[in-house]
Amino acid sequence: MQLLIEGKSDVETKLIDSLNYSNYHLDYSSIETEIDSLRKRLFNIGFIENKLENVTKFNDSTFFALIYLKKKIDTIYIYYNDTVLNKDLINSISYQIHKDHFILPIDKTEESLNYLNSKIAEDGFPFAKLKLIDIKAKDSSSLQAKLIIESERTKRNIDQIIIKGYEKFPKSYLKHFVKIKPSQVFDLNTIKKKTSLLNDLKFANEIKPPEVLFTEDSTSLYLYIEKRKSNSFDGFLGFGTNEDNGKLKFDGYLNLSLINNLNYGETFNLTYKSDASEQKSFNANLKTPYLFGSPLGAELELRIFKKDSSFTTVNQKARTFYQVNPKNTxxxxxxxxxxxxxxSQNTAGLITDYDSKYYSIGYQHTSSLSDNILFPYTSSFYFETGFGQRKIEGVSEKQNLTSLDGFKIFKLNHTNSIYFRINSGALFSDNYVENELLRFGGINSIRGFEENSLVASLYGLINSEYRIQFARNLYIHSILDFAYFENEIALQKEKLYSFGLGFGIINKAGLLKFNYANGKIENQKFKFSNSKIHISLIADF
Incomplete structure (x- = not known):
């Protein structure tokens, strides 16, 4: 069926046509609904006296409707009680405000009153209702009305928060991470935005939107949270050819991460690494957020490094941190x-006993979790700088140590993306000893080189990958890495390159990664014997 609507004049008909009403319908009931909808739109833009004159059936498939628009109202004068309605709130909807009234364009009235109602609800009055009474003509193009606000006498505050699903969820995360607590002014829209941040946690997520139970004298907020698997076991095996004897050599590491096992949101990481160069390292890290319900957290770390029979280094770190918001710390x-x-003998004096102490400040930014199980984070950035001194045989020397690590995934389309990472470190000192220099290289650094085989007083590296994701659990990628480092002791400045391919796949055991990379120093000839194969497996439990 076809519907044609006309006005009293060509001008009115043209205006009606500009509202783009639907011409074609399945039955007469749909036609009636469309006419009512059009009249409401005419009312909202100022034709409040519009009148449906008649609906005529022209033939079996065509109906004509005649609507008289009559005069148009342009503005409305709304009178209000300034002790009930905040004038600052009115400033957000009207530019013409007087002591006892404000003026609105008639076509903005419904939108503006809905906005006022939402803001009053956000202020702790969820059952507030706004209505206009005593509506009458002020002049030929204006109306006047009185604004009435119906609401409870006292604000609604959150009296209690009840967690369903994961009852042992750490309450400090509600107060400091989500920033919701009892006695807070109730606003459901704001609460929903805040609780969505729970999905950024590694150990929990929101399973459905929050709900509210109102009684005459209390407001109970129900949150629905589930605990997710957050522990992980990470390991890799690397092997290549020894350039001196031509034999196959292996290196690898194990990394255990335990998150929220005590239901405090704590994190414990344990890493042990051993490689073919007889280098061994041990690292234990404990991070506890929101100590004693405060916004501050603490982190303790122990690192032990042993270089064959040359030296050992023990590093102890204590940090306190403040989480500004879910993304910044x-x-x-x-x-x-x-x-x-x-x-027993070190005639060159390049390795010696020393003690050092540093005070440091750092900043971390982490992006939100994504729904991609292969790439859960889209970006991250960490910068730290430390100032202190090193002491050798009672002689102190000032030093400065800085580090930077950040990555970003640039999504090109549904299946293609580019991964880009920058990592750098620098030790600034007047003099250096070999056992205090920075070490890098390997699967988590510049690929195609042995783990921690590169020694520098300053280094910077770039990891890049072009990724193609074939399925939710499978992707392949290129490897193109570049690094530059300086060694002040050896008076060495080198540029390094690495090329290769890799893939990642999620199976029942976890995330399996395979990398094949060939690393070379600038001006060095390409050799297949310099290639490294790295295999790692990350299993969540």
Whole structure:
């Protein structure tokens, strides 16, 4: 069926046509609904006296409707009680405000009153209702009306928060991470926005929107949360050819991460690494957020590094941190390092016993979790700088240590993306000893080189990958890495390159990663024997 609507004149008909009403309908009931909808739209733009004159059936498939628009109202004068309605709130909807009334364009009236109603609800009055009474003509193009607000006498505050599903969820995360607590003014829209942040946690997520139970004298907020698997076991095996004897050599590491096992939101990481160069490292880290219900957290770290029979270094770090918001964190810390020379004779004096102490400040930014199980985070950034001194045989020397690590995934389309990472470190000192220099290289650094085989006083590296995701659990990628480092002791400045391919796949055991990379120094000839194969497996439990 076809519907044609006309006005009293060509001008009125043209205006009706500009509202783009639907011409074609399945039955007469749909035609009636469309006419009512059009009249409401005419009312909202100022033709409040519009009148349906008649509906005529022209033939079996065509109906004509005649609507008289009559005069148009342009503005409405709304009178209000300034002790009930805040004038600052009216400023957000009207530019013409007087002591006892404000003026609105007639076509903005419904939208503006809905906005006022939502703001009053956000202020702790969820059952507030606004209505206009005593509506009458003020002049030929204006109306006047009185604004009435019906609401409870007292504000609604959150009296209690009840968690369903994961009853042992750490309450400090509600107060400091989500920023919801009892006695807070009730606003459901704001609460929903805040609780959605729970999905950014590694150990929990929201399973459905919050609900509210109102009684005459209390307001109970129900949150529905579930605990998710957050522990992980990470390991890799690397192998290549020894350039000296031509034999196959292996290196690898194990990394255990335990998150929220005590239901405090705590994180414990344990890493042990051993490689073919007889280098061994041990790292234990404990991070506890929101100590004693405060917004501050603490982090303790122990690192032990042993270089064959040359030296050992023990690094102890204590930091406190403040989470500004779910994405940004500020750190303050203290680091103590002790290194011992294991060589019976060290005529060159490049390795020696030393002690150092640093005070540091750091900043971390982490993006929200994504729904991609292969790439859960889209970006991250961490910067830390420390100031302190190193002491050798009672002689102190000022030093400065900085580090930076950040990555970003640039999504090109549904299946293609580019991964880009920058990592750097620098030790600034007047003099250096070998056992305090920075070490890098390997699967988590520049690929195609042995783990921690590169020693530098300053280094910077770029990891890049072009990724193609074939399925939710499978992707392949290219490897193109670049690094530059300086070694002040060896007076060495080098540029490094790495090329290769890899893939990642999620199976029942976890995330399996395979990388094949060939690393070379600038001006060095390409050799297949320099290639490294890295295999790692990350299993969640």
């Amino acid at each position: 500020i750190y303050l810390g203290f680091t103590s390092t002790q290194s011992n020379d294991l060589l």
